[in-house]
Amino acid sequence: MKPKYTTLLLDLDGTVYAGDAEVPGAADFIRRCETAGIRCLFVTNRSNRTREVVVEQLLSYGIPCEVERVVTTAIATARYLGSGSAYVVGEHGLETALLDQGIRITDRNADAVVVSIDRQFSYDKLKTACRLIYGGAKFVATNTDAFLKVEDGIVPGSGSIVAAVRTGSGREPVVIGKPEPLLYDMALAICGATPAETLVVGDNLATDIGAAVKAGMDSVLLLTGVSSRKDLIPGAPVPTYVAENYAALAAIVFPA
Template sequence: MTRPIAGWLSDMDGVLVHENQALPGAAEFIRALRDHGRPFLILTNNSIYTPRDLRARLSATGLDVPEDAIWTSALATAQFLTDQEPGGSAYVIGEAGLTTALDEAGYTLTAAEPDFVVLGETRTYSFEAITQAIRLIQGGARFIATNPDVTGPSADGDLPATGAVAAMITAATRREPYFVGKPNPMMIRSALNRIDAHSETTVMVGDRMDTDVVSGIEAGLRTFLVLTGSTRREDIARFPFRPSEIVDSIADLVDRVGTPA
């Protein structure tokens, strides 16, 4: 028997927004979640921005999402490191979203014998910083990365992202990073803990089979795939797993929020 849906996790890009525009049904979906008091989090692998930044960006598209309802790979990474080694130290390559999350988690950001090298997203990867990271990892620092995405979008085309830079560091050090963000189900489980939700009564909504859907499945959630992002219906057959349901867009899920089933 399928249990009623009590909580919702949703990806951001391709589900709620696309190229700084809200997708049809997104505002109604967020409004329904808030009106019905459903626990929810909006997830993103992007570690550049703080939840405050992302709230402002979503607000500019007409989506009213509270700051505490946004869960980034940077926050998940900070939570993971706190669980592993409370009050530790890290050498960080990343932007404010990551450095702020680690600082607020009580981590010391340093290049002097850090416990971890933490690699996140940035638009200005520095050769000097990457070289420093390589030497620190060779010296014994543990290697963590926020997410495995190898490219990120820009107006001019793809940009190298965390996964691509991690591969370069791995080639130099022969050390593989531990990726915290999707498709690692760790990201989903940390989100569940954040809203005190249970996997059996929470669903994951996403537009990518290889990150959103697989991480939801591996964390024990029902999964909804929307077709407004990077996955087309004909792509689904290529994967050895399936979402629980396929819908055209987030608009098709608005009524499900008020009458969970």
């Protein structure tokens, strides 16, 4: 039977890998998709690594990938801002994307304050961010993930830092990443696919599936990361499918 979907948009952390470790079955499944002519793009809320680093990790598992098939919140945030200056609460991947866009990074009179994961976050950074926002800088968050899956368990995500700046500034951010649909819209524009022929695969019900619902795309909640069946409660985003692992996902994508 011909596969229903021509394009897959896969999350990374908790879906394809956890820390440095491949999620079991991910590489074999993605290679099978590529062989069958199904395009696989990788769409991540993580901003702290460049696309080149992501590609290097995927290639280490034997997953075919080019830079153009990786969509990160760092790239999307840079394109959203377009130009000007920004104070960055974040890491190398985000700063690189902003600089490549021609955005000047500064801690004085910035046009925008961009907040993301920052493992060196401090009170001084919080104070600087809030004071700039008080002065009129636009408050932009790459994403608001409360936590993410790594090799040894769950760790706080960008959302914890965004919450600190939100509380300290009294302002709400413009959110670039999932559960907003912008990243998926960018991915579809890159590959020329339509929502009807695209399947979203992710482990986070609130972000991955939430964005798919807003974008009008079918989705699979893959139970390899942060969300579980107990999270499927009234009021939560509703995935089209739920899969325990990549074997179950393959049965959805390649029906008998």
